[in-house]
Amino acid sequence: MVFQSANIMSKPLLDRFPFPFDSDSYRYSNNSRKLDPPNVLDITPEYFEEIKLKRKLLENRKEQTFQSFPHSIEAQWEILEMIMNEMIANHPNYFSLKKERDYWIFQNHLLGEEQTFTFGDLSSLPCEPLDFIGRHVQEDLIYLGQRDGKLYMDAGQLCFPADWSIAFDLGMEFLEIHTPVPQPFTGTGLVEKVRDFLLRMEAGEPWTRYNWTLTVEHILDTAPETFGEWGTKKENVTAFNAGQLVNLRVEDQRLFRLPLSNGILFSIHTHLITLEELTNNAQWKYQFYNILDDIPNELAEYKGFISYKDKVLKYLEQRIADSSSIK
Amino acid sequence: MSANTIDVVVEEIRNESPQVKSFKLKPSDTSRLLRCGAGSHVKTYVQFDQNLFENNYSLINDPDQSGYYQIAIRRSDESKGGSVCWHDQVKEGDQLKISYPKNHFSLSFSAKHHVLIAAGIGITPFIAMAADLKKKGKSFELHYAARSNDLCAFHSFLNSVYPDETQFYFSKQGNRMTTDVMNNQPIGTHVYFCGPEKMINEYAEAARSYGYPDSNIHFELFVPPDFGPMEPFQVKLNKSNKIVEVPEDKSLLDILLKHGIDAPYSCKIGGCGSCQVDVLEGEVDHRDLFLTDKEKEEKSVICTCVSRAKVKNGSIVLDL
Incomplete structure (x- = not known):
């Protein structure tokens, strides 16, 4: 693959990192906000390395990273069209699209690639439409079909999961997918409420929320299928190396009602930042310490960092102590 | 008015019957045009004489057609004035705002057979649904009641495109549609009605009496249902x-x-x-x-x- 030396202008990571907390305590809630501007895509300087990794995973671990039902194809075309329209409207320097009726020419100037295809004709693309467009964006793309008043996981390209599996979840209904969320923290019927909220979502009014966890080392593809490779790294964390080893992992999740298929597009853009870099922001340092100190064990266990939570807390205490002694 | 609206231009107005006009609405910014699924509607915002009329109208587009939205409106003197304003004031070339397409009346995914039942202007959502079902090779039938052939909007269109699936009923000619059309249908049939509240209540009740589960009965109202007097x-x-x-x-x-x-x-x-x-x-x-x-x-x-x-x-x- 030849990458063009196109320049993606951006601020340093610390200045653009989506810090997900606005208070000193964290619990599960329907923390959705209206998404404004209503875009699916964020293109960051990590674009090249992340697209390269995505395509490698799609090549080597296809079943793990892309799943779909035949009845999702119409929605997949709808998603492809929606994202291509956004690409050329918001990023005309990076992408272009020429349409002659159903004959389309798509160009990715960042990667120096061109694809001609017939819209609606599966045989004209090298892979399914959701898989194709997912190879040009950093976001993971999940399609929830709304069938007879229920939401089902009908298709998805998922390369950078926070320990969940599209191969396992395909075909599940929304409540089934969320069964693992610990009950004491979802309150009575929170998952049902979120589902009802999603069922009432309308086109033109997308929503967004952050989810977060901790990840040891800069590893985006923390899939359950490869837990043996990344999960064991948790044992290496100490209070001394936590700053370099442990990353705050934030998922910028966005939800869009699709007016043709009447389903929902769920996009996930995953951001990683080391605790060392994160704590250069003094306010975030204190806030994150308070969040972690307050978090119930069941939640820390569900999020997968209970085994080294105390080490991270010690590291943060040390960082706070260092900065106080300088003053 | 909701913030999320689409600016459109009235591109074409057509007389579909003496009382029904259809309007082709073209978004000013076509790069962001969203397709619309069968059963969708839009809310339209039309300003006249200091009054802002907000009305919901079904989209009659074939879901494959993109580039414009199309609605059909019956002129009703008894209504609050939205339809009269559309018929008498709105001209080709006018600019107005509509909502994004919304779908509260979607086709069942699991249905084995679809029975679409329209009274009068209630035909509108079924024009898009019939196109979608036909394209996907699904089994359906359309029953459409009007007062007469002349007053029946989209009569020749439906007759030419869905001759085998469509059944017309003209009450002036003594041919009334009855709830019987839902009786003795195969298991897995879903029924859909669109029309005046009285018709919907009658058909919903009959469907239940024939043994349809509630999940197989679908309808869309034009106006809020009448639940008796309102108190402060x-x-x-x-x-x-x-x-x-x-x-x-x-x-x-x-x-x-x-x-x-x-x-x-x-x-x-x-x-x-x-x-x-x-x-x-x-x-x-x-x-x-x-x-x-x-x-x-x-x-x-x-x-x-x-x-x-x-x-x-x-x-x-x-x-x-």
């Missing part, structure tokens, strides 16, 4: 710490919006559930068609666009 009541708003009075001739939603409360809503006729709000205290007179009977019994919520306090001059407390 009082509302306490917990979060904004306000008390507001809802008079007998206003909806709770109208009053909330008038007081600057950011209350959610969409269809305004108790059909979509968007305006649901948690009720902390007080009994609710549910007048919506969104919540199931079980939910009305078990959940403490209210659809503010149509539902009211149960007790005359009574009070309810909302989590707003």
Whole structure:
């Protein structure tokens, strides 16, 4: 693959990192906000390395990273069209699209690639439409079909999961997918409420929320299928190396009602930042310490960092102590 | 008016019958045009004589057609004036705003057979549904009642495109449509009605009596259902710490919006559930068609666009 030396202008990571907390305590809630501007895509300087990794995973671990039902194809075309329209409207320097009726020419100037295809004709693309467009964006793309008043996981390209599996979840209904969320923290019927909220979502009014966890080392593809490779790294964390080893992992999740298929597009853009870099922001340092100190064990266990939570807390205490002694 | 609207230009107006006109609406910014699924509608915003008319109209587009939205409107002198304004004032080339397409009347995914039943202008959502079903090779039939052949909008279109699936009923010629069309259908049949409230109630009741489960009965209303006289009541708003009075001739939603409360809503006729709000205290007179009977019994919520306090001059407390 030849990458063009196109320049993606951006601020340093610390200045653009989506810090997900606005208070000193964290619990599960329907923390959705209206998404404004209503875009699916964020293109960051990590674009090249992340697209390269995505395509490698799609090549080597296809079943793990892309799943779909035949009845999702119409929605997949709808998603492809929606994202291509956004690409050329918001990023005309990076992408272009020429349409002659159903004959389309798509160009990715960042990667120096061109694809001609017939819209609606599966045989004209090298892979399914959701898989194709997912190879040009950093976001993971999940399609929830709304069938007879229920939401089902009908298709998805998922390369950078926070320990969940599209191969396992395909075909599940929304409540089934969320069964693992610990009950004491979802309150009575929170998952049902979120589902009802999603069922009432309308086109033109997308929503967004952050989810977060901790990840040891800069590893985006923390899939359950490869837990043996990344999960064991948790044992290496100490209070001394936590700053370099442990990353705050934030998922910028966005939800869009699709007016043709009447389903929902769920996009996930995953951001990683080391605790060392994160704590250069003094306010975030204190806030994150308070969040972690307050978090119930069941939640820390569900999020997968209970085994080294105390080490991270010690590291943060040390960082706070260092900065106080300088003053 | 909702912030998320689409600017459109009226590209073409056609007479579909003496009382029905169709309007082709082309978005000013076609790069962002969204396709629309069968059964979708848009809310239109038309300004005339200081009045802003908000109306919901089904899209009659074939879901494969993109580039414009198309609606069909029957001129109704009895209505609040939206349809009269569309018929008498709106001209080709006019600019106006519409909502994004919304779908509260989608086709069942699991149905083995679809029976579409239209009375009068209730035909509109079924034009898009028939196109979608035909394209996907699904089994369906369309029953369409009008007063006469001349007053039957889209008669020749339906006759030419769906001759085998469509059955017309003209009451002036003594041929009335009856609920019998739903009887003795195969297991897995879903029925859909669109028309006046009286017709919908009659067909829904008949469908249940023939043994259709509620999940197989679908309908869309044009106007809020009639649940009897409206009484005034009082509302306490917990979060904004306000008390507001809802008079007998206003909806709770109208009053909330008038007081600057950011209350959610969409269809305004108790059909979509968007305006649901948690009720902390007080009994609710549910007048919506969104919540199931079980939910009305078990959940403490209210659809503010149509539902009211149960007790005359009574009070309810909302989590707003």
